[in-house]
Amino acid sequence: MAEANVFVNNPGLAEATREQDLIARVQRGQNELFYELVRPYERRVYAAALAILRNESDAEDVAQEAMLKALANIRQFRAEARFSTWLIQITVNEALMRRRRERTAIMEGIDDRRDEEGEYAPRDFADWREIPSEALERKEVRQRLAEALATLDRKYREVFVLRDMEQLNIQETAEALGISVASVKTRLLRARLMLRDLLAAGWEQGWFSRLPFEKGTKPW
C-alpha cells in the first residue's frame, strides 16, 4: 500500500508539472514567479559561465545576464526541450559572446601543445580504488579538484563541464558550443584522461591523504 503511494504521489511527475505550470504562468506575464522557476538551476548556470570565463565576477555577471535574457525570451521556450538545458544553452551563448567581446585569450593548460586529433596516453597505472564521495565534504578536496579542472585547456574544460558536471548529453553539448558531436567525444575523452592523471598526481601529493584508503593503494 505504501509502495502504491509512491506511484500515486509520483513526486518527480509532480515537480515536472509544477515547473511546467510555473513556465506557463511566467509566459503569461507573471514575471514575479521567474526567480522561483530558475532558482533550482542557479548553481548550474553559474558553473557553466565560470567554465567558459574562468573569472568569478564575470561568471556571476553573465549568469545574471543569461537569466534576464531567458526571462525576456521565455515565450520562445518550447516544452520539447528541458528547461534546464535551455537555460544552460543561453548561458553558454552569453559567456561565449562575452569572451569574444573582450577578446580574452585564456592560454593555459596541460594540453595546449597537443593536437586534438593526436593520441593521449594515460601516464599512471597504479592499483585503483574508488574515492568515497565523502571526500567531497572536505573543502580542500573540492578546491584541488577545481584547480585540476582549471588547468585544462578551455576547449576540454568546456566540454567536460557541460557533459559531466552540467549533465547535458553529447548532442546538447555539441549544440551549446557550436561544435560537432565527434569533437565533443574527442575532447571529452581527453579531458577525462587528463583529469585522471592530474588527480593521480594529486594522490602522490597527498590531496586525499586523510581518506581511508588501504595502505599501498591509490584511488587508481
Next chain:
Amino acid sequence: MVNEAISCERVWREISNYLEGDVEPGLRAALDEHFKTCKKCVSVLEGTRNVIRLYSDERMIEVPAGFGRRLERRLAQSGKGPSVVWSTRAAWLVPAAALLLIGGGIRVANSLSVPRPILSEHANPGKNIPPDMLVVVSADAKDFHVPGCPFIHNKDKERTLTAKEAMREGYVPCVRCMRKYLETADAGHISLEQEAQSDFDADDEAPSGAR
C-alpha cells in the same frame, strides 16, 4: 562468438565511449574481455570513472556567497523579475522555516539513538524510482545501479536487490544510469528514500550499511 583481441591504445581511445554506453556490442564484449586481464586498462577505467563520479557531484558546483540574493535583486531591478510585494509576501517563509528547523532539530535529536544508513547529506535522494525495480550494488561502493551500468565498481562483488532495499541499506542512486529518476528531484516531496526511512523507523533495527 570469438572476440578479437584489442590493444591497450585502442581501449584508451574507447574508454570514454565505453563509460557513456556508446560502443557497439561486439566492441563492448572485446573491451570487457580486455579488462579481465589488463590491470593497466582497469586502472585507466576506474580512474576515469572516479573522475566522472566526483565531478558530477553537485557539491563540486559552488556559487559565491549571496549569489542568489543578488540575482533576485537584479531581476527585480530590471522590472521583469520578482517585485517588492512578492518579497514581502514571502516574509511568511521566515517563521515557517524556523518551525521547520525546530521540527528538524527534534527529528535529529530523536535520530541520535538509532544508527542510520551512511548517507551524504548531498546524496541525490531516490525520488520516483520504482521500489521493486531490480538494481545492482557492490560491496565497495555506495551507489546502486541499473544492471549493466558501466559505473558499477567491483563487478565480482556485486549483488542484486530491489531499489527499496538498496535505499534502506544506505545506497544512493547512480547519477548516471538513474539520471532520469533524479532530474526532477525535490526534497519537499515524498520519496522512495523517505519511504525507506519510514520503514526503517517502523522496524527500529539497524540496517546492514552500505559497506
